[in-house]
Amino acid sequence: MEVRSQQQTESLVKTLHDNISRVLIGKPEVVQLAIVTLLAEGHILIEDAPGVGKTSLAKAIAKSLDCNYTRVQFTPDMLPSDILGSNVFLPNLGEFEFRKGPIFSNILLADEINRTPPRTQSALLEAMNEGQVSVEGQTIQLQPPFFVLATQNPFEFEGTYPLPENQLDRFMMCIDIGYPERSIERDVLIQHRSGEPVDTLEPVLTVKQLREMQQAVLNVRVDDSLTDYILEIVEITRNHPELTLGVSTRGAITFSQAAQSKAFTEGRDYVTPDDIKQLAVPVLAHRVITKSLVRESQRERATEIIRQILQQATVPG
Template identity: 70%
Template sequence: MNSEWLRLIRNLEDNIGQALFGKPEVIRLAIVALLSEGHLLIEDAPGVGKTSLAKAIAQSLSAKFVRLQFTPDMLPSDILGSSVFLPNRGEFEFRKGPIFTQVLLADEINRTSPRTQSALLEAMMERQVSVEGVTHQLERPFFVLATQNPYEFEGTYPLPENQLDRFTLCLQIGYPERAFERQTLVSHREGEPVDKLKPAMSVAELVQLQQASRAVRIDPSINDYILDIVDATRRHSELILGTSTRGAITLYRAVQAAALTEGRDYAVPDDVKRLAVPVLAHRVQPAGMIREGQRKRAQQVIRQILGEVRPPQ
């Protein structure tokens, strides 16, 4: 593996870590989503660092950043843009919406209507936006980090399965340990630490790393391991919805990216074990569970499957 790539990845991790203390695994998994050309959903309580993580990623890449606060009255055109009539020219001109960025923080995405949520689908999957019959390409990279509060459901619209399936990983940041929370207090004495971050790599270098991720070798036995896990989710008695083929492909791509973050140009079974829960748990649906308990039970089921499916030697 190119040692320069690993140096860039470590620099990116360290840089983001200056804004999000004590969460190295969260940062590493966010980078996995970024390198696999995917998107990230964070379900957690307010004030644990979701916005700081998104801003730190953008600052570290010197990438265009937009924070979009989703509300019940938001329309698709508020995200995508719309055509405006110019009387002096006698024609319409398309005015780009906030989605035309490189890092998009979709804050409290479950507070807007399904119609508006669906405006993100084409952009997240195809890296393009279609408005009034005209297709507009988005810049590379295009990374969506969406957030939602899993403890407050009044006035919210749960993301449908086809929307959840577009997110590579679903994470929880969690509260920091006391020592790191003390460090966070001190670091905010003179303002937001994230605003002081300098770029750790260029956007062009990130695109090169994304291409390098696709070249990571995965042995056929690991392919079968991934498919065995996916098949087990479809046959599990407690799940009424198993993992889709898109979910299997996403796990495959995430495993490639994870290997790259570890300095390898080949994947190992432990890469699959490490990523199965954050990649698959939000794609399956337990039977007979209230909304608050679904994600936790789904994670438990995926862990149970990992204990039952034999990895390759």
């Protein structure tokens, strides 16, 4: 089936959203942001406590798309080759053979990414930015779609390696899931009595359909006034007295692409100011550095500042 009409698009997006929501109950905003990131060919970082559904979300997306899925538990002793793969000598043939690592999948769950050293973290950079990996002089293209869903625990810092700014900049969005309301959590407990819900999911979207939708996102119109609106927000972050680092040019491009994807998921072929406002925090807050000396309050303060900037920037008519 090809993505040909607005009605078909809305139906496909809704079906995907509903399928994932069968596993991540009561978190429609989180599911929507994950789909927006996926359709914009971006990557997502989830900062939250263990056990709130991060792994379930990644599995639900993979199951819904009928594509390859790999989960990697990042540890302090992990090497880049553990992710990318390595050349293995075959004595019977007298030659080396490249054995692909877990990064050669469509959806990669990088669990507790901040528990591995920077050298290993950086192994993801080229793959996330260019869709390829370089191993021992070879450049190997990754098969699209390629979607990284990384997690880290923001409440535990012992034995961790904070992601550097250039790594954070590769993530289109940084979000949290949060604990569900009691009534929702009750439904979750009841649902799990008969087994793991994600195991019952069936694919609702082919890889071909996903690739068509990702291409269609690029055709969503961004008015020049909205481009200026994005640039004004970005410029304010660079000159803000409480920020030591503002949003990069890559961040501005990502911001615009995310807005296109959000409009597309809502059945529109044009971006609105509300798309930009609603995406500002998840797209921008992790890209700036505040002057706060308290590590735990960095993201909270950055969120407040981004919201203040939205009040300052001139919204197009």
